[in-house]
Amino acid sequence: MKLRSGSRLERVLTAGHFAVTVEVGPPQGPNPEPIRRKAELLRGVADAYNVTDNQTAVVRLSSIAGAKLLLEAGLEPVMQMTVRDRNRIALQSDLLGASALGIKNCLCLSGDHQKASAAGKLKGHPGAKNVYDVDSIQLLAILKGLRDQAVQLSGDPIEQPSPFFIGAAWTPLATPESFRTLRLAKKIEAGADFIQTQAVFDVARFAAAVAKARERGLCERVAILAGIIVPRSARMLRYLNEHVPGVEVPEEMIRRLEAAPQPAAEGKKIAQELIAAVRVIPGVRGVHLQAIENEAVLPEIIASADLLPRPDLDAEPARAAAGRNR
């Protein structure tokens, strides 16, 4: 089958492998070393590495530059791009630039609102003027146009197509739940090839949401990667449950971490269990792991979840045709 972007992530999914992506947060400064260190730490444990775009509306090294630094280190990036800070002109210009740098995977997001930023420790920029010229779904369609028709949103041609593997987020358990399947459908209609979900803790409810997507035929059209946040403490889980919309943490999981003599170790175990649990949900084709500023725990978790080594695609070209739509 013809690949859309030829990215490693696309090839892994097309070959029918269960994909692994992890998040790499860029530093709040101009030093590339933190990204290079994370790249060394995480080399080989995932198929692609998300570089966040000023998450929580706090200024960091840009996702384009972060993605390029990962490429230089030999890792494949998923460049996150929000519509909060760029209008349709800047978005498309940055996308063309990213493409020229060899960046293929792009995750299209609304972006955290600047007023809901930073959660206390940092000032952020709550007085900023946001953009929101287009929304995340319209951005998906922009990428699809750049790739499939070699046209800008305006209809003006670009010199050659821009090969993107197009990603979107999905928060299936956020209010209004009855609309969330439709919103997923809209994202696929607009151009999404893969989905990275909001963090899953309540596997039963997540599985039910994926089942609804499956019934609508959506899982055949898009690769869903279930989001997994590695919990570190009961306090963190309680915070996520109470303050992050769309994150539902079962009370017994919070109690389990509360009772654990070593919460960090128990958290790693929970992450492994979550990976195993989402892996068997029909329609889930990978995991997206976040260990917020605690990336060192990821290799061990991925190894114990039996997801290593990551597939060596060059060594097994024959599987590519066979594995689609497992």
Next chain:
Amino acid sequence: MIIAEAKPILELVQQLAGLRRVLIAGCGCCVAECAAGGEREVETLAPLLRMALQVEGHPLEILTKTVERQCEWEFVEELAELVPKVDAVLSLACGIGVQAVAERFPDVLVYPGVNTTSLALREEAGLWVARCQACGDCRLGETFGLCPVARCAKSLQNGPCGGTRKNGKCEVDENLDCVWNLIVERAIARGQLETLLRVRPPKDWSNSHHGGPKQMLREDLRP
């Protein structure tokens, strides 16, 4: 209506310190309705400002006058008698009124006494919530009469982001309804949820501020 809110008294004190005589000009229209710049607010503010400036060592004589609408020339004209007697006008009208006064009386300093914030509706006593952003491209028919441009913190066009709280409020403000949640509820009540499935294309913002300051020219009404 146009919504404005009173500026902090300290800001006004700093602005007016050193002046001898000031006219506080109220407006009887929107800013009176939202209790920011009507006659009542003018008459309450005048003695407060006088006292505050006196304490700071800047005695100030204050005149007051509230006209029906500061955004129409014939009413602005009612200030003509008082303006020559003062060093400055503190207008409690919206930004339109402030500019009308400044335009009509170019020889006098005009300061704003309120911050103009939004086009809003009074939802209940003492609560005004934005309803319109004057985007110049109204699509309220597609969203069951609820405006995501003005009422969604991200002006999203294709449904709610992941930031809708369990109780249907917006993550940006715990007291603010997620308008997309309201749109979905209204769609469900009408049995038309699937109409929201259509991917709505990017808006054309050029008929609002983004196309340059808006001018409306009606040839049929020209002299």
